[in-house]
Amino acid sequence: MTITDGTKLKTVRAGFIGGGFMSGVHSRAVRAVLGTPAAVCSSSPASAERAADALGLGAAYHSLDAMLADESIDVVHICTPNTTHVRFAAAALEAGKHVICEKPLATSAEDALFLTDLAGRSGLVAAVPFVYRFHPMIREARARVSTGQLGTVLNVQGEYLQDWLLSSQDDNWRVDEALGGPSRAFADIGSHLCDLIEFVMDDRIMRLSALTRTVFGERTTHKAIRTEDLAAVLFETRGGAVGTLMVSQVAPGRKNRLFLSISGTVESLVFDQEQPETLWIGRRDGSRTLVRDPDALHPSAARLSTLPAGHPEGYQDAFNSFMRDAYTAIGSGAVPEGLPLFADGLRAVHLSEAVQRSARDRSWQQIPA
Structure with missing residues (x-):
């Protein structure tokens, strides 16, 4: 570049x-x-x-x-x-x-x-x-929502599950508030999940209620741990959709399950980052699995398909596509559609802080627009 x-x-x-x-x-x-x-x-x-x-x-x-x-x-x-x-x-x-x-x-x-x-x-x-915005099938999902193929979105379910901190013997600098900050699981991986939901739906979480748990207060080298191992969130979007989120770094067998299900009045979509080559599409008269094929996708999704159909693309490919757009912006001064900027990072911090406040106060929290 x-x-x-x-x-x-x-x-x-x-x-x-x-x-x-x-x-x-x-x-x-x-x-x-x-x-x-x-x-x-x-x-x-x-x-x-x-x-x-x-x-x-x-x-x-x-x-x-x-x-x-x-x-x-x-x-x-x-x-x-x-x-x-x-x-x-x-x-x-x-x-x-x-x-x-x-x-x-x-x-x-x-x-x-x-x-x-x-x-x-x-x-x-x-x-x-x-x-994760740069998986082609995520762009396909976003295109289907924006063109009205789902009808009115009614509900959303999201999960981001990992098991790399499953045992008290598992330790990392991220559990230390002095290095990782006051939120761990939600700020680390829940931020990705919320960004994906708001990006795909072109809608924003308006208010939420959350529970968090610190499963291990002590690990191998860190004591008096206060950062959360898991979080559960109930939310409502500005567009009227209702959703639930589960974020955990102590979910056995889950390595990097970033899962998103969106249901509308006409159609439902499911994306699973551990199987990023497909998008499940459900309708009342049946369901089908849409496989990544540049010739069959919306142009915004086909643009990010760097390999022919049948040649799997994954996390590093998505990262490469993000970098291509970021470096394009550096070179041209024009920001490609969907490039996440510092304003998106600010948005994620607002959501993380709302989850912390809600879990602490047992209250609903309004999110800044």
Whole structure:
């Protein structure tokens, strides 16, 4: 992917903050769209050196300031613990860099609003990788809702279930409020689920009531844990649909079940991220399974089908498509339809905070428009 600099074209050069799993996902996507992973900084000089070597992230800078001072870096990817996002994203924007920041954008709505406003004033591209939007069959579902094929949407059911924290012996920095923020399961994966629901339906959650549970107050290295392992949510949208959500990181056998069912007066849809090549379509007179085939899909879905039918596309492919749109926006200044920006990250934080308040106060919570 190239960007225009006067009459010259140059390859987008990316700097990375953090050298863990997500930096690997981001860097593969950058390469897929012909960008250059050019630099990395991390929690220590040694960590930066290891990431540069293991992931091929170019030069290893020993400080963020040094990397941001590199005028050849066009965009900064923030792949660090949640509570660091605000400081790093603000520094990158103030240095004139485009930003792609992992979710949650921030751990408070106040900080997320600060970043959203800063990005708006800067004129730079500032995106959050809600990448499940980029599965072709999700775009097909969105197109069917928008063209009225479902009729009036009546109800929604969503699940995001994992089992990687199933045992008290399973531990991770995310359970630590000082690093992950006050919400864990919902901010981490529930945010993806809510973003997908609102994106597919082109509607917004208006109010909600939630219950949360911390199953393990102690894990191998972390004690007095307060962040939630699971959350259940009842909600109503502005368009009048009623919905339920279940989010859990302690669901045995579920590795990454992101499941969405939408029922209207005419048609129902079901999408399962663990089987992203299909969309179940139900009607009163029968049901069918729509298989990803670019020749048979809505143009918005066919655009994201990078492989012929029968060649499975998955999470990394969706991430690559997100990166293609983000880098297109960097290059052209025009934001492709559906690219999730900092405003979408702010929206997710508003929802996470509403879930926390509702669970604490046993109350219904109104969500800002």
